[in-house]
Amino acid sequence: MKRFLLKFALFVGLIFTIDFALSRLLDLGRPEDYAAFVDSKKAYDELPQIDILFIGDSQTADGFVPAVFAEKLGATAFNYGVYQLSPFEGYFLLKDLVARQAPPPKLVVLGTDVQMFHYPVSDGKYSSLFIKNPFNLAPLFLESSNLGAFTATGRKKYLFGGLLKKITTGQVGAEVRREVRRIENGYLVNEKHYSDYSQFDCEKDRGFFSAVPVDRQKEYFNKTLAYLQQQNIPVVIANLPMHKKFLAGMRLKPVYQEFHAAIAGAEAKYRIKVFNANHELLENDLQDEEFLDGDHLCYAGAKKFSLAFADYLAQAGFSFNTLTGDTREGIAQNLKRKQSCEY
Amino acid sequence: MLFNSFEFLIFFPVIVALYFATSYKWRWLLLLIGSCYFYMCWRPEYIVLMMFPSFIDYFVAKKMSATPELAIRKKFLWVSLVTNLGLLFIFKYFNFFNESLRALFTQLNLAYAIPAANLLLPVGISFYTFQTLSYTIDVYRGAIAPERHLGKFALYVTFFPQLVAGPIERSSHLLPQLQSLRYKFDYTRVVSGLQLMLWGSFKKVVIADRLAVYVNLVYNNPGEYYGLQIVLATAFFAFQIFCDFSGYSDIAIGAAKIFGVNLMKNFDKPYAARSISEFWKRWHISLSTWFKDYVYIPLGGNRVIKWRWYYNLFLTFFISGLWHGANWTFIIWGALHGFYLVFAIITRPYRDALLKRAGLDERPFALKTLQVISTFVLVNLGWLFFRANNLADAMLLLKNMFTFVPAASLFDLITPGALLGNLALIMILEAAHALEKDRPFVLSLSDKPMFVRWPAYVAVTLAVLYLSTSAAQQFIYFQF
Numbered sequence: 001m002k003r004f005l006l007k008f009a010l011f012v013g014l015i016f017t018i019d020f021a022l023s024r025l026l027d028l029g030r031p032e033d034y035a036a037f038v039d040s041k042k043a044y045d046e047l048p049q050i051d052i053l054f055i056g057d058s059q060t061a062d063g064f065v066p067a068v069f070a071e072k073l074g075a076t077a078f079n080y081g082v083y084q085l086s087p088f089e090g091y092f093l094l095k096d097l098v099a100r101q102a103p104p105p106k107l108v109v110l111g112t113d114v115q116m117f118h119y120p121v122s123d124g125k126y127s128s129l130f131i132k133n134p135f136n137l138a139p140l141f142l143e144s145s146n147l148g149a150f151t152a153t154g155r156k157k158y159l160f161g162g163l164l165k166k167i168t169t170g171q172v173g174a175e176v177r178r179e180v181r182r183i184e185n186g187y188l189v190n191e192k193h194y195s196d197y198s199q200f201d202c203e204k205d206r207g208f209f210s211a212v213p214v215d216r217q218k219e220y221f222n223k224t225l226a227y228l229q230q231q232n233i234p235v236v237i238a239n240l241p242m243h244k245k246f247l248a249g250m251r252l253k254p255v256y257q258e259f260h261a262a263i264a265g266a267e268a269k270y271r272i273k274v275f276n277a278n279h280e281l282l283e284n285d286l287q288d289e290e291f292l293d294g295d296h297l298c299y300a301g302a303k304k305f306s307l308a309f310a311d312y313l314a315q316a317g318f319s320f321n322t323l324t325g326d327t328r329e330g331i332a333q334n335l336k337r338k339q340s341c342e343y
Numbered sequence: 344m345l346f347n348s349f350e351f352l353i354f355f356p357v358i359v360a361l362y363f364a365t366s367y368k369w370r371w372l373l374l375l376i377g378s379c380y381f382y383m384c385w386r387p388e389y390i391v392l393m394m395f396p397s398f399i400d401y402f403v404a405k406k407m408s409a410t411p412e413l414a415i416r417k418k419f420l421w422v423s424l425v426t427n428l429g430l431l432f433i434f435k436y437f438n439f440f441n442e443s444l445r446a447l448f449t450q451l452n453l454a455y456a457i458p459a460a461n462l463l464l465p466v467g468i469s470f471y472t473f474q475t476l477s478y479t480i481d482v483y484r485g486a487i488a489p490e491r492h493l494g495k496f497a498l499y500v501t502f503f504p505q506l507v508a509g510p511i512e513r514s515s516h517l518l519p520q521l522q523s524l525r526y527k528f529d530y531t532r533v534v535s536g537l538q539l540m541l542w543g544s545f546k547k548v549v550i551a552d553r554l555a556v557y558v559n560l561v562y563n564n565p566g567e568y569y570g571l572q573i574v575l576a577t578a579f580f581a582f583q584i585f586c587d588f589s590g591y592s593d594i595a596i597g598a599a600k601i602f603g604v605n606l607m608k609n610f611d612k613p614y615a616a617r618s619i620s621e622f623w624k625r626w627h628i629s630l631s632t633w634f635k636d637y638v639y640i641p642l643g644g645n646r647v648i649k650w651r652w653y654y655n656l657f658l659t660f661f662i663s664g665l666w667h668g669a670n671w672t673f674i675i676w677g678a679l680h681g682f683y684l685v686f687a688i689i690t691r692p693y694r695d696a697l698l699k700r701a702g703l704d705e706r707p708f709a710l711k712t713l714q715v716i717s718t719f720v721l722v723n724l725g726w727l728f729f730r731a732n733n734l735a736d737a738m739l740l741l742k743n744m745f746t747f748v749p750a751a752s753l754f755d756l757i758t759p760g761a762l763l764g765n766l767a768l769i770m771i772l773e774a775a776h777a778l779e780k781d782r783p784f785v786l787s788l789s790d791k792p793m794f795v796r797w798p799a800y801v802a803v804t805l806a807v808l809y810l811s812t813s814a815a816q817q818f819i820y821f822q823f
Contacts (some may be wrong), residue, residue, distance in 0.1 A: 001363070001528045011797075013803055022805075139351045150349070151808050160809075211563055 017235060023152035025173060029163030030156075036180040036188055037061075039082070041130050043185060044078055045100055051075035051320040052313075053105040054186075055094055057119075058083040059240040060111025062178075063227060066185035068306035073244040073313060075320035077193045082126050086119030087221035088143070089127040092136040094224055098231060108228055108235045109309075113295070114242075114250055114259045114279075116296055117217045118209040130156045143216075178292065181299075190298050191335065193289045200245045200294040213255075218262055233238035234318070239276040241305055244283055246294030275312055282308060346386040346544070346594045354381065359601055363528050371495050374602065378503035382466070383529055389465045392430065399426045400475045404482040404489035405665045416483055423479040427472045434462055435469065439669030467507030469666055471500055473633055478514040480637055495521055504598040508591050510609040510629035517604070526603025535786055536600035537712040542775075542785035543593025545803050548811045550768045551586035554579040557757055557765075558730065565736045565743070569751040573744040576756070576778050577723050580730045582769050585613065588627070593783070612776045614722070617714035619683040622722060630666070635658050653688070657681035667729070672737055676729040 027035075044050075052075050054064040061081025069077035080097060082089075090110075098104045120144055131137045141150055178190040228235045242250060248255050267274050275281075282305060290301030297305060344350050358377045365373050380619075403419045410416060444740050448455035478499070481487045490496040499518050526532075561568045561576035568576070592609035599606045607801075609629050616622035623631045642655040657678070661794050664677015695704075703710045725745075731737035757765070775784040788796050 004528070004530050004533060011800065014797075014801060015808075017804065018801065019808075138349075154808050154811075157809050193686075 004222070008094065019151045019153050021158060026153060026156045026159045026163055029166045030159050031162060031176045033178040033180050034159070036178075036183060036274050037126075038129060040186050040188055041080060041082075042182040043183075044080065044097065047076060047078065047101075047185070049076055049103070050078045050101055051106045052077040052109060053097060053101075053107070054079045054081060054109045054111055055085070055090055055097070056081050056109075056111025056240075057085045057113050057116065059113045059295055059297075060085075060238075061186075061188070062190070062292060062298070063111060063238075063240045063302050063305055064109070064187065064309070065189075065299070065302045068303060069313075070309050072307065072310035073320050074108075076245065077185060078105075080130075081186070082130060083123050084119070085127050086121070086214075087116055087217045087224060088121050091220040091224045091227070092139055093127050093131055095227065096131045096133050096136040098233070103242060104231060104233055105277070105312050106234070106320060107313075110224065110235060110237050112237060112239050112259075112263065114239075114256055115184055115209050117213045117221070117259060117262060118211075118226075118255060119217055120214060121216050122208050124129070125155075125158060152182040153329045160200055183279060187302075188293065189299050191290060193298050194291075194293045195288075200243045200291075201249070209279075213258055218245050221262070222266060222269070225272065227268055229270060235270075236313075236316075237267070237272060237274045238309060239263075240295070241276070241281050241282050241295075241301070242295045243286070243288070243298065247279055273316065275309060281305075344381050345589065346547075346598075350384065355598065362602060367523065367525045371492075371498050371521060373503065374503075374521075375494055375498045377513050378498065378501040381503040382501065382506060384736070385466050386463070389621060391465075392434075392465050392468075393471055393501065394497065396423075396472070397475060398429055398493075399423065400479050401490070401493055401496045402555075404479055407482050408477070408489045408521045420479060420483045420698045423476070427476050427479075431468060431472045433460070434464055436665075436669045437462070441777065470509050470511055471506060473511050473630075474514075474626055475500055477511070477633060477637065478518075481514055485736075487518075490514070490518055490522075492522075502599070502604070504595040504602075504604075505606055508588070508595070509627075510592055510607050511594065511633050512606060512629070516607060520604045524603065529603070531600050531789070532603065534789060536597040539593045539596075539597030539600065539783065540805055541599060541800070541807070542783065543590040543595075543720050544807045545590075546586035546593065547590030548807050550772060551583045551590060552811060553735070553768065554583040554586070554765060558583055558747040560626045560756065562730050562732065562736070562740070565731070565739045568740075569743045569746050571753045573727075573740055575762075577727050577730070577744075579765065580726050581614070581719070582721050583705055584726065584729075586772065603635060612779070615715060615776065617681060617711060618718055619687060619721060622718055623680070623684075630663070634663055638662060653685045656684050656688075660684065671734045672728045672731050675734070675737070676725050679728065683725075697784075726805055730740070773776060 004065070052066075052069055054060055054066075054077065058081065061079060061083060064077070064079050064081070066079055069075045080093070082093065085093065098108075128137060128140055131140070161210035177192070178188055179192040181189040181191060183189070222321075225235060263274060263277075266272070286297075286301050286304065290298060290304065292298045344354060354377075358373070360376075361373055362370060379390055384392065387717040400423050403423045407416045407419045441457055441459060444457075445455045478487075480489075482489050490499065495518070498521050499512075502512075502517070502799060503523065558576050558580045561573060561811060562580070589610040596606045596609075607629055609627060611628065613622055613625040616625050639655055639659040642658065644655060645652045646653065658681070660677045660681030661674065662677070663680075664674045667673040667677070698704050698710065703713065727740055728737045731740060752761075778784045778787075780787070788799055791799075
């Protein structure tokens with residue numbers, strides 16, 4: 001038995017060593033915007049106080065500009081939007097983030113995606129890179145039964161294709177979707193706009209979503225709201241804008257009705273506010289070039305949307321005193337300088 | 344608990360460590376507790392549903408062995424049959440028959456008031472029911488003596504490696520092994536068990552789950568795909584279900600081996616079969632031999648007049664289809680295989696004459712290739728019904744398969760890179776089969792030098808960890 005245990009331990013050690021090395025190798029092949037995205041969340045733990053925490057998937061990541069909230073409300077805001085973050089993953093990520101800030105955020109904004117209840121229960125893709133407490137990370141593995149998420153390389157396996165391309169052709173690995181100018185409190189300042197109209201087509205299958213709603217996603221969305229209430233953290237649900245062509249197509253789909261029914265249910269049950277409830281805000285004001293693609297804003301659009309949301313928060317009576325008076329703008333600028341870097 | 348889950352990754356080493364630390368006398372108890380825990384992870388209360396008929400079978404078997412009178416023995420056998428098949432009917436088939444009757448009554452404009460039962464199908468019910476039935480039937484026939492130890496009999500029913508999806512073990516094979524459990528830690532045996540578990544995980548997680556992505560896409564949207572797209576999805580399903588189920592069996596056999604228990608072989612390169620009859624000697628062997636021993640032969644087998652023989656064959660496969668699930672798609676799948684076998688017997692002289700005329704009887708390689716391909720095609724036609732969500736979908740897929748739509752390109756379903764990748768995985772599987780001699784290819788790795796063995800282990804382990812799809816799929820045969 002000793003011989004077996006020794007060899008088995010050696011084998012496990014070898015697997016972990018190779019995994020670590022491959023994980024580092026993948027980092028070398030990652031595209032620039034991926035690197036910026038992963039780096040952008042590091043600032044979260046360095047900030048002494050966060051007033052507004054934005055959490056959601058890529059629409060949230062691209063939709064809220066923290067600097068706008070600093071300037072308009074004097075609030076320290078942090079955008080923790082994570083690409084392809086489903087409500088299931090979001091629950092564990094949020095718990096992790098709340099525990100990492102003392103005192104906890106004064107307001108949590110749950111950014112939505114009309115298709116978010118159709119995300120499969122997955123290994124977390126990007127989110128597992130950001131959850132630090134193993135007790136929050138473990139459920140992602142347990143529920144998804146994906147052993148790959150347990151390893152460093154397994155968590156970055158979406159970079160396989162890009163690295164392979166880079167090795168075989170010498171070209172940039174994965175597609176760079178966002179041209180990141182700088183990072184501001186978790187937000188990637190991106191001015192790229194796809195002029196290709198296929199990007200605005202809601203029928204295009206991006207392979208992220210299940211054909212049928214995933215009950216567990218609704219369950220965890222509600223669990224998230226219950227958790228925030230239990231922690232006495234106010235919450236606002238914010239529906240992100242979509243390009244009018246994309247929105248028109250989406251409105252005809254059952255997923256749109258399902259989404260609104262689920263949000264209305266949560267709104268009634270937890271008595272929470274929903275911003276841009278019918279997706280009508282700025283529907284005709286946002287121009288093509290203010291979108292990255294059909295359901296993601298670029299910097300210009302995100303600023304416009306963030307201003308509207310900041311006004312809404314002010315009118316709704318939310319007040320934040322972290323950055324006050326004359327220093328508000330200056331502090332906001334300092335904060336921006338401290339927490340940002342040029343790309 | 345799934346074999347391909349994080350929980351199992353913790354559960355299994357713990358139970359193995361405890362097993363070898365426990366004295367021989369109490370190992371049955373440890374395995375019984377572990378097996379119950381394994382099953383209760385799914386739905387704790389359903390353990391009662393499994394234990395209740397087991398207790399009945401235990402006492403019925405004891406009573407049967409206590410009397411030489413056939414009439415009394417038969418009465419006890421009926422108690423076992425009614426209990427086991429009754430529970431199977433209630434939980435698995437009641438709603439199906441109820442809905443079928445409702446549809447019939449509606450067609451005849453008659454009132455029908457029996458409501459549907461809101462029952463969850465217990466995982467593995469068809470497997471453990473057949474395993475316990477084989478026990479009582481064997482005791483009734485006098486082929487085996489009844490098990491005197493209730494705990495060891497309970498372990499025979501619940502033994503976790505093969506509890507939920509087989510292989511369906513015979514009491515004469517498994518019970519004697521569970522009686523003593525006097526196995527010392529044997530390095531070679533444990534390594535063989537782990538090799539099988541690793542290879543089974545590779546087949547399930549890497550091959551089956553990846554192919555499932557395209558299969559699900561087509562079979563869940565049957566109206567949106569045509570021609571080659573459906574052909575490819577069906578061929579992928581053939582390999583998906585093989586890798587899924589044989590992967591489970593490999594893990595089960597490997598896990599049992601570590602405890603010193605040998606389970607029966609369940610698959611033997613089924614797609615190398617040259618006829619449907621041979622296919623059934625290679626596919627789900629534990630079930631096909633069960634049907635042969637407990638249904639086909641008691642019906643008279645082939646020692647009857649010709650028409651009765653055909654009927655026996657067809658009925659056996661019809662029931663086999665029903666065993667797989669309460670859905671017309673499974674029944675048609677079973678009936679189709681029954682039809683294939685009867686048709687093969689009837690047409691045998693004509694087919695032989697045709698092959699002779701074509702000169703194929705003198706070209707064995709060409710003949711074998713033709714036979715393997717034609718068997719694979721026939722099996723795939725069956726899989727189309729097996730995988731379809733319902734009969735209407737199956738018919739639509741069948742129609743669309745032969746409908747030419749110029750716009751429906753194969754590459755709308757799958758990118759060229761993904762197609763090559765998936766074909767490469769199938770090639771790896773087939774290469775492993777080609778290298779296989781008297782035992783699974785993976786076991787022959789032990790004879791290879793370390794510089795071959797270890798890289799192979801590392802490569803397969805990393806493939807299992809990295810090449811899994813983002814959402815794991817449940818084993819297909821769990822639903823049966």
